[in-house]
Amino acid sequence: MASQPPSNEAFLREVDDELRRDQLAGFWKRWGIAVAIAVLVGLVAFGGWLWWQHEQTKKNDVLGEQMTQILTDLEAGKEQGAEARLKPLLESGNPGYRSTARFTIAGLKLRKNDIAGAAADFKAVADDAEAPKPFRDLALVRQTATEYDSLKPEVIIARLQPLAQKGNPWFGSAGEMVAVAHMKMNKPDLAGPLFAEISKDKGVPETIRSRAVQMAGVLGVDAVDQSTGEGK
Incomplete structure (x- = not known):
């Protein structure tokens, strides 16, 4: 039985596949070495980064041990x-x-x-x-x-005002210094309310809050938390 000649579709598929193989072979012949070098460089760079990370971790571990030992010695009076x-x-x-x-x-x-x-x-x-x-x-x-x-009140206020805000972790310490600076500038209208705010902030250390209650009272500002009836 005579073999059937390939259909146009099958013939075109064979030509297309052959062309793809030729193109792939040509690509690797032309660019294969460059690609291999690029991959190698990438691997070396990645390995170098891992090594650097490892070395940094080792250095930080050493620094941490040194710092801990120094602090331990200082606590012991050394x-x-x-x-x-x-x-x-x-x-x-x-x-x-x-x-x-x-x-x-x-x-x-x-x-x-x-x-x-x-x-x-x-x-x-x-x-x-x-x-x-x-x-x-x-x-x-x-x-x-x-x-x-040794600082002028204006300098203290300008320096600490950003920290002397309710919700800031340093509100108590910074706010107290700013309030006292206002008092030194004869501005009780600014110092009193600030002391009152400090006294009511439960995030502020108790010692600072107690002083703030007293100072607010001296300046005629109510520093009593109405919800509890206690000075805060």
Whole structure:
């Protein structure tokens, strides 16, 4: 029986498949090496990133152990050489450990009554754009508290006003300093309500709230939470 010639559709399919194979072979002949190199470079880069991550983790682990040991020694009263031991953390690329080390050094300076030195260290943390915001805010509060007596009331208010807002974690500390600054400027109409707000904020430490109740009362502002009938 004579074989049937392929239909036009079958013939075109065979030609199309052959063309695809030729194109694929041509592509790999022309670009195969480049593709292989690109894949290799990608794998090397990925491996390098993994290695870098591993090395960073190792370095951070070491820094963490050093910081923990230094703090443990300081709690035990072993301050000798503490600042020198903290220097590697100050020079590290980790902003968290760097800030913690700077806070620790500032605390050591305060124990020695080095007000200017401690304030400078707190300012260094507050001005460190890489430091976590909670660290920077705390540093600004500590810096202001450290040099409070030497600052003009206007400076205190301008510096701490953003933190002296209800709902801010530092509302109690920053708000109290701002309120006292208002009093120094003879503005009881601003100080009293602020003390009252502080006294009613349950997120503020009890010691600050108690002082705020007293100060609000002195300034003639009601600092009693009407829902409980107690000063807050």
